[in-house]
């Protein structure tokens with residue numbers, strides 16, 4: 304396997320686990336939030352997708368303007384949000400597959416002084432997903448639900 308294929312496979316495995324964590328939350332709990340000033344369960348899931356889109360498009364197209372396609376209004380419940388996970392995962396897999404220069408360095412708004420190779424940025428996208436998946440797992444626990452076990 305090439306480095307790109309390895310990264311893509313790793314990203315897909317991570318996304319599958321995120322999907323299973325999301326599916327573990329009952330539909331009526333998707334707007335649950337542990338305190339008023341944090342994202343709801345549904346917002347966390349959509350944020351994973353929206354952040355990833357911003358990141359991948361920026362990396363591939365050099366366009367860092369946020370395009371509000373993945374919104375709370377468009378995906379108002381569990382069923383539509385899970386459909387969004389499937390749909391945008393497929394689109395983002397295409398974007399990742401289109402990367403031809405994994406060693407090329409890109410400057411992102413997140414780290415304007417440090418250009419990073421695209422392969423490191425891809426790992427960063429996975430890390431961001433894991434960061435928010437951990438929060439989804441806490442939300443499940445707070446509702447007495449056992450999350451799927453970790454794997455990679």
Ligand code: NI
Pocket residue numbers: 350354431435
């Ligand atoms: Ni985030």
